[in-house]
Amino acid sequence: MQIGIVGLPFSGKSTLYQTITKTHLDPSALSKVEAHHAIVKIPDERLEKCVSIFSPKSTVNATIEFVDVVGLKKGESGSTQFTTNFLANVKTNDALVQVVRLFSNDAVPHPDGSIDALRDIASFETEFILSDLSIIELRIDRIKKQVQKTPDEHLKKELPILQRCHQILLTEKPLREVSFTKDEHQILKTYQLLTIKPMLIALNFDESQRSTMEQTVRDIGAKKENQGTKVVSFFGKIEMEMSELPDEESKAFMSEYGINESALDTLIREAYTILGLQSFFTVGEDECRAWTIRKGMTAQDAAGVIHSDFFNKFIRAEVVGYDHFITHEGSFAKAKEAGHWRLEGKEYVVKDGDILSIRHS
Ligand SMILES: Nc1nc2c(ncn2[C@@H]2O[C@H](COP(=O)(O)OP(=O)(O)OP(=O)(O)O)[C@@H](O)[C@H]2O)c(=O)[nH]1
Ligand SMILES: [Mg+2]
Structure with a gap:
């Protein structure tokens, strides 16, 4: 899974990127030519607990790839230019984090001259909607012409979905606010539309704004949150400084500042929620x-994620829920005695935290 970090110039994208990836970018490499990619291990207390029980030879965390998307330019008139290069870089991501600037810093003035989060959020929304509209209009025209020549059932099915999207976008609504069926999603996926991507709006505060921060997050959340959009907050500057410290010190520093969860943990938790992951x-x-x-x-799908062979040769899955597993000291046998071990078939819907052992032929 790939998550792209986008935002207006000087909003704190590279600051956030460096914080969550624990990398340090050379200021001269912060140039806006090439995107920075990093694969981040997803911290997971449950995995740590399992490791403390088994002391395994190897531990493998789930991962997410973060991209510091570049290519947004400040135009000559002062306004930001959403170049085609930038939009192309956004397309390939599964979800987006939009960094929105709340901090003031005279040394790096906001490109639009003032701090206004809703204005900044709206400017992205408009550009993304325009980009999606042009893709969809082009496609609708093509399909109409093609269907006249050779009636194609698949294309005929596509047309009403695209027309529905077109209508929605004309009302200035991003597609992530709309529910689509699995099949519709499958069809729309090929167009790499921008407004359909789940979006985390990450408000970047200065530590001096601590007292008003919660209220601001609530206000913006009330206006902007929906099934595909979630508003979160972070303190760009100090969180980056903390991420450069050893773990213990950084934890102490964070609690001193009243930060309960690091930017990375917040982003991952919320990204999992809006992406429907577990x-x-x-x-x-x-x-x-x-x-x-x-x-x-299902259990069979999950087996396929481990190895494609396991999908085809799936027989059954041994399942113990995470809490029961820990209560029984990581022993399938003890969980079984207590009646918390199950043998499930391929249709079993996997639950978050399940401990699985796949039986295959
Ligand atoms: N005071 C303050 N400054 C910040 C904060 N976050 C970022 N900055 C500063 O703002 C400047 C821009 O931050 P970057 O992270 O480079 O922003 P960016 O969005 O990557 O900028 P571009 O890549 O140039 O579009 C840097 O000088 C940061 O130190 C913050 O929370 N508080
Ligand atoms: Mg940057």
Whole structure:
């Protein structure tokens, strides 16, 4: 899974990127030519707990790839230019984090001259809607022409979905606010539309704004949150400084500042929620591992994530829920005695935290 960090110039994208990826970018490399990519291990207390029980030879966390998306330019008139290069870089992400600037800093003036989060959020929304509209209009025209020549059932099915999207976008509504069926999603996926991508709006505050921060998050949340959009907050500057410290010191520093959760933990938790993701675990003395799957996936789907062969040769899954597993000291046998071990078939819908052992032929 790939999450793109976008935002207006000087909003704190590279600051957030460096914080969550614990990388340090050379200021001269912060140039806006190439995107920075980093694969981040997803911290997971449950996996750590399993590791403390099994002391395995290897531990594998689930991962997410973060991208510091570049290419947004300040135009000559002062306004930001959403270049095609930038939009192309946004397309390939599964979800987006939009960094919105709340901090003031005279040394780096806001490109629009003032701090106004709702204005900044709206400017992205408008550009993304325009980009989606042009893609959809082009496609609708093509399909109409093609269908006249050779009637194609698949294309005919596509047309009403695209027309519905077109209508929605004309009302200035992003597609992430709308529910689509699995099939519709599948069709729309090929167009890499921007407004359909789940979005986390990450408000970047200065530590001096601590007292008003919660209220601001609530106000913006009330206006902007929906099924595909969530508003979160972070303190760009100090969180980056903390991320450069050793873990223990950074934790102490954070609690001193009243920060309960790091920017990385918040982003991952919320990204999982809006993307409809969850984890399951495989454990043993060789390896303890966390896996990411979509909610609603079955035991057979989950087996396929581990190995494509496991999908085809799936027989059954041994399942123990995470809490029961820990209560029984990580022993399938003890969980079984207590009646918390189950043998499930391929249709079983995996639950968050399930410990699975796949039986295959
Ligand atoms: N005071 C204050 N300054 C911040 C904060 N976050 C970022 N900055 C500063 O704002 C400037 C821009 O931050 P970056 O993270 O480079 O912003 P960016 O969005 O990557 O900028 P571009 O890549 O140039 O579009 C840097 O000088 C940061 O130190 C913050 O929370 N408080
Ligand atoms: Mg940057």
